[in-house]
Amino acid sequence: MNKFREEDVYIFNKKRECMSREDMRELQLRRLKKSVKYAYDNVAFYRDLYDKNNVAPEDLKELEDLELFPFITKDDLRKTYPFDLQAALKEDWKEVHSTSGTTGIPTVAAYTQKDLDIWAESTARGLASVGVHKNDIVNVAYGFGLFTGGHGAQYGAQKIGALAVPMSSGNTQRQMNFLKDFPADFLCCTPSYALYLAESFEKEGIDPSSIALRGGLFGAEMWTEEIRNKLESKFGISAQNIYGLTEVIGPGVSVDCHIKEGMHIAEDHFYPEIIDPNTLEVLPEGETGEIVFTSLTKTGMPVIRYRTKDITSLNYEKCECGRTTVRMNRITGRSDDMIKVKGVIVFPKQIEEVIMKMDELAPAYQIVVSRPDTLDEIEVQVEIDQANFKDSITDLEGFRHKIGERIKDAIGISVKVTLAEPYTIPRSEGKAVRVIDKRDFS
Ligand code: ZN
Numbered sequence: 001m002n003k004f005r006e007e008d009v010y011i012f013n014k015k016r017e018c019m020s021r022e023d024m025r026e027l028q029l030r031r032l033k034k035s036v037k038y039a040y041d042n043v044a045f046y047r048d049l050y051d052k053n054n055v056a057p058e059d060l061k062e063l064e065d066l067e068l069f070p071f072i073t074k075d076d077l078r079k080t081y082p083f084d085l086q087a088a089l090k091e092d093w094k095e096v097h098s099t100s101g102t103t104g105i106p107t108v109a110a111y112t113q114k115d116l117d118i119w120a121e122s123t124a125r126g127l128a129s130v131g132v133h134k135n136d137i138v139n140v141a142y143g144f145g146l147f148t149g150g151h152g153a154q155y156g157a158q159k160i161g162a163l164a165v166p167m168s169s170g171n172t173q174r175q176m177n178f179l180k181d182f183p184a185d186f187l188c189c190t191p192s193y194a195l196y197l198a199e200s201f202e203k204e205g206i207d208p209s210s211i212a213l214r215g216g217l218f219g220a221e222m223w224t225e226e227i228r229n230k231l232e233s234k235f236g237i238s239a240q241n242i243y244g245l246t247e248v249i250g251p252g253v254s255v256d257c258h259i260k261e262g263m264h265i266a267e268d269h270f271y272p273e274i275i276d277p278n279t280l281e282v283l284p285e286g287e288t289g290e291i292v293f294t295s296l297t298k299t300g301m302p303v304i305r306y307r308t309k310d311i312t313s314l315n316y317e318k319c320e321c322g323r324t325t326v327r328m329n330r331i332t333g334r335s336d337d338m339i340k341v342k343g344v345i346v347f348p349k350q351i352e353e354v355i356m357k358m359d360e361l362a363p364a365y366q367i368v369v370s371r372p373d374t375l376d377e378i379e380v381q382v383e384i385d386q387a388n389f390k391d392s393i394t395d396l397e398g399f400r401h402k403i404g405e406r407i408k409d410a411i412g413i414s415v416k417v418t419l420a421e422p423y424t425i426p427r428s429e430g431k432a433v434r435v436i437d438k439r440d441f442s
Contacts, residue, residue, distance in 0.1 A: 003214045004238035008131030009258045009321075012124050012160070016268045017323045021316065024324070025063060028271055031296035033060050036069070039302040042087035045080050046304065066273070067282055071292065071305045077247060078105040088112045088299050098146040099246045107247055112300045116155065119249050122266040123156025123217075123242075126255030129264070129321070130215040130240045132186055134161035139184035141175060141193060142220060143430050144168045148250030149220050153188040156252065162186075169193060169429040172200050183212035191218040191227050191239070192432035195363045198234040199427075202387070209236035217242040219251055221432055222331050224349055226356030228260075230363055241330065247306055248293045254328050259320045262327025269297050272326065273305070274314055277335040288313040290335050291328060309335045339369055339435060341376040346411045348434050351380055354406045359388045360399070364425040370438040378415040380407060383422055 011017050019027070037057035039046040050056060055068050077085065086093070093110040100106065111119070132138060138157040142149030144166055157164035165184060167175055175197060178184070187194060194216065198208040213235050219242035231239040240256035243263050253270050254263035265272055270293050274283045277290040291312050295303050311334065315327045333347040340346075348367055355365050362383040370377050382403060389399075396419060404417045426433070 001209050001236045002232075003209070003212070003236045004258075005131060005214060006258060008133065008214075010128050010131075011322060012128035013121065016266075017125060017264070017325055019268075019324055021324060024267065027268055028296060029060075029063050031268070032063065032066065032271060032294065033057065035294070035296050035298070035302055036060055036066075036304055038299070039087060039304050043085055043302070045076070045085055063271075066271075066294065066305065069305055071275075071280065071307050072303065073307045074107065074247070074309075077107045081105050082108045083110065085301050085303075086110050087302055093300060095151075096146070097148045097151070097246055097250065100147070109246055109301045115249065115298050115300045118269050118297055119152055119252060120155035120159040122244075122249065122252030122269065123152045123255075124159040125156075125264075125266060126217055126240070126242050126252055127153075127156045127160055127162070127186070129255060129257040130186060130217060130238055131258070132157065132160055132162050132215075136162045136185040137165060137183065138162050138186045138188060139165045139167055139175075139179060141167045141169055141187060141189035141197075142251075143170075147430075148244070148246050149188075149190075152244065152249075152251040153217065172197065172429070176200060176204070176206075179211050179213070180206075185212060185214050187213055187216040187235075187237075188242075189216070189218065190220050190428070190430060190432065191223040191231060192221060192428050193430070194218055194231050194235075194239075195227065196427040196429075198231070199362070199364075202234075203423075208234045211235070213237050215240065217251075217255065219243055220430075222333070222349060224353050224356060225330075226353055227363065230356060243328070243331070245308060247303055247308075248295060249298065253293065257319060257321040257323060261319065262315050262329050264319065264323050264325040264327055267325050269295065271296055272314060272328065274312070275307075277307075277309075277311075285316055286313060288332070311335060339367070339378075339437065341369060341378055342413055344411070344413050346378070346413070350410045351407055351415075352434070354403070354410050355380075355382055358403065358406075359385065361385055361403070362422065362425075364427060365434065366425050367435045368438060369435065371440070376439065378413070379418055380415050381418045381420050381425055383420050383425055386422060 095111045140153045144150035154164040201208040215238040244251035244253040254265040273292045274289040362385040366381045368379040
């Protein structure tokens with residue numbers, strides 16, 4: 001049963017979200033000039049970088065002149081750890097967030113009150129587009145703490161005047177009790193955790209669509225249309241994608257409207273460019289490449305041309321929902337997370353699409369890459385969904401073969417498929433770990 005109500009959705013900030021393209025570009029240029037100058041005047045890192053590259057804030061006459069300025073990367077953020085990229089005076093910092101640092105030194109960002117306001121506005125726009133109103137309850141099951149997920153959704157909900165329940169991630173039994181007993185209208189968490197919640201309800205014999213939820217914003221990890229379809233049919237909700245990163249502000253940089261044909265970027269605050277990750281050239285509208293963001297209004301840690309490594313494309317056409325802000329498509333990969341196996345480039349997403357399309361499989365999987373002798377091997381571990389598996393147990397071998405063939409069709413190379421016992425593949429309470437690379441590259 002679908003409980004989502006289209007009549008509930010609205011545009012939070014019509015003035016900004018429905019501007020003419022011309023007015024938007026004018027606003028962006030004005031803010032860009034200010035932001036670049038602010039970074040140059042207040043952050044030694046930018047000043048040195050631009051002096052070395054012979055560019056200055058005054059060179060910005062048109063939006064396109066931004067191409068004259070060098071990019072910054074995660075490495076630059078690490079080099080300036082913890083606070084050398086901060087532009088605001090320390091007494092104006094109001095909150096600090098950080099990436100997990102699982103792949104090295106974490107990225108730390110201090111937020112001023114103005115930044116927190118921009119952030120709340122950005123996530124509020126997203127929550128409005130899934131239909132959150134003043135009297136609603138929003139269950140926030142993203143992690144709280146240094147991670148930006150939880151706070152971003154909470155600030156947005158509170159900006160609207162809704163009741164935010166800061167559940168945080170984990171403690172699934174309590175999550176389920178709360179969702180039933182203190183019925184939330186909306187849920188914000190990672191898509192993998194939402195799926196796990198649905199499964200956990202089913203395991204207890206409760207139909208997940210029988211709880212009150214009508215919609216949700218899901219993000220903080222890469223996901224596919226197949227997962228969206230599963231979340232929507234299991235919970236009977238509208239499952240909308242929210243994108244963001246700590247370096248830029250956190251979740252809310254862009255969010256799906258209910259039309260779900262790309263995430264509207266809050267481009268009056270975050271200016272996007274798409275570049276070819278190899279040549280670093282800016283690509284024409286509509287082409288797929290790495291998305292780069294420049295903050296236009298941030299005062300704590302301004303970022304000018306930050307390379308996200310996320311691969312997507314932009315669409316400037318006016319959306320059916322009435323918003324005119326540019327839409328970015330679903331992230332299809334990261335320029336640094338493709339797996340290269342036997343010389344073939346494989347994105348985990350390609351394997352995920354196959355698995356999520358097969359109803360006989362549970363929505364959990366893991367990809368293990370190893371090199372047992374001299375050749376790379378991919379093992380895909382999947383679980384049978386007992387409720388949907390119709391064939392008899394003796395057909396397991398044939399079923400395994402069928403999965404292998406479908407994956408081979410999708411990625412072009414053979415993989416080893418392993419059928420795991422139900423509920424043995426680890427479910428994540430935060431960001432899912434889908435790929436384990438056991439190869440030794442040292
Ligand atoms: Zn739209």
